[in-house]
Amino acid sequence: MKRILLWTGVGLTAAAIVTVAVLILCTCVFGNHTYTSATCTAPEICTRCGATRGEPLGHIYSDPTCTEREICARCGERSGEPLGHVWLPAACTEPETCARCGMTRGEPLGHDLTEANYQTPATCRRCGDVFGEPLPAALKDRTLNEMQVGVPVPYTTASYEDYDVDVTGTAEIVDYTVTPGNDAFPAREGYEWHIATVQLVFGGEDAQKNGMLSAHTFGDWYLLDDSMAATEDENGLRPFMCDWHGMRVQCWQKTGPNEEADWYDRELRFRWKEGVLVPEGYDGVLLILYHYRLAAHATHLYLPASEVLDEHALVFRMQ
Numbered sequence: 422m423k424r425i426l427l428w429t430g431v432g433l434t435a436a437a438i439v440t441v442a443v444l445i446l447c448t449c450v451f452g453n454h455t456y457t458s459a460t461c462t463a464p465e466i467c468t469r470c471g472a473t474r475g476e477p478l479g480h481i482y483s484d485p486t487c488t489e490r491e492i493c494a495r496c497g498e499r500s501g502e503p504l505g506h507v508w509l510p511a512a513c514t515e516p517e518t519c520a521r522c523g524m525t526r527g528e529p530l531g532h533d534l535t536e537a538n539y540q541t542p543a544t545c546r547r548c549g550d551v552f553g554e555p556l557p558a559a560l561k562d563r564t565l566n567e568m569q570v571g572v573p574v575p576y577t578t579a580s581y582e583d584y585d586v587d588v589t590g591t592a593e594i595v596d597y598t599v600t601p602g603n604d605a606f607p608a609r610e611g612y613e614w615h616i617a618t619v620q621l622v623f624g625g626e627d628a629q630k631n632g633m634l635s636a637h638t639f640g641d642w643y644l645l646d647d648s649m650a651a652t653e654d655e656n657g658l659r660p661f662m663c664d665w666h667g668m669r670v671q672c673w674q675k676t677g678p679n680e681e682a683d684w685y686d687r688e689l690r691f692r693w694k695e696g697v698l699v700p701e702g703y704d705g706v707l708l709i710l711y712h713y714r715l716a717a718h719a720t721h722l723y724l725p726a727s728e729v730l731d732e733h734a735l736v737f738r739m740q
Contacts, residue, residue, distance in 0.1 A: 461496045487522045513548045538667035539643040559645040568737040570597045579713035581632030588633045590623030592710050594737050605677055606696045615739040616696040617708055623689040634713040639674055640726025642705040647725035665700045673698040697739055704740030
């Protein structure tokens with residue numbers, strides 16, 4: 422009887438051990454949870470009993486782009502809508518371009534160029550870029566007897582008595598000014614007067630004996646233009662045309678009254694003003710003093726510049 426009780430006790434002990442082992446291995450009675458990792462939307466979860474701990478991690482969304490919604494860096498879930506492209510207009514050298522992502526579409530517009538003129542090179546009407554150089558002036562590479570303000574230079578012309586007799590004195594631009602206008606040279610909107618005071622001085626026996634006759638005309642630095650009118654209107658103005666930024670523009674010339682024309686201390690002196698009314702900033706008009714003999718048999722003194730502009734003519738650029 423005693424042996425039977427002993428085996429029964431042993432049997433009960435083994436069963437308890439098995440039971441405890443089962444509880445440990447298969448349940449969480451003793452707190453031995455086996456947790457999965459937390460996710461964006463779920464906390465840690467015990468795989469045995471379903472118990473939870475902590476909080477869900479929450480999504481970590483990337484910023485949306487033009488073509489993609491927000492995307493969670495952990496789980497890949499998408500949210501919201503793509504931003505969409507913001508297209509900047511095409512330019513001369515760039516196609517339409519997205520301001521956000523830099524994507525392009527289409528083709529550049531290409532430059533829309535003006536024609537080069539005497540003042541400016543070919544220029545894009547859209548972007549303002551310039552290409553090449555302005556057109557070369559007609560007289561750019563020509564050697565001229567250019568006059569400077571305040572510097573007398575020799576001037577040879579014809580005798581008053583005999584056109585075949587040369588008389589030499591000096592010519593000088595004693596003053597030069599650019600002004601909107603005055604009483605003698607009336608103003609005009611968008612224009613300015615370029616006014617030179619010319620002085621001729623002749624001395625010596627030839628001048629005293631034979632006198633002198635001077636001649637002058639006008640030309641254009643850029644075009645060597647012969648459009649100066651020979652006769653003046655009722656206001657003393659002679660019309661001519663200049664080429665200003667590719668446009669033919671009306672201009673005027675006026676000869677002022679003599680300020681001096683007589684003998685002084687055995688010198689024959691003449692002084693007067695020559696003015697040209699041109700668009701503001703125009704610098705192409707040439708005042709040309711030439712030998713009177715060239716004009717002696719012409720119908721007027723204002724001969725075309727191309728006929729008198731040689732190595733002997735004196736040139737003052739009214740710029």
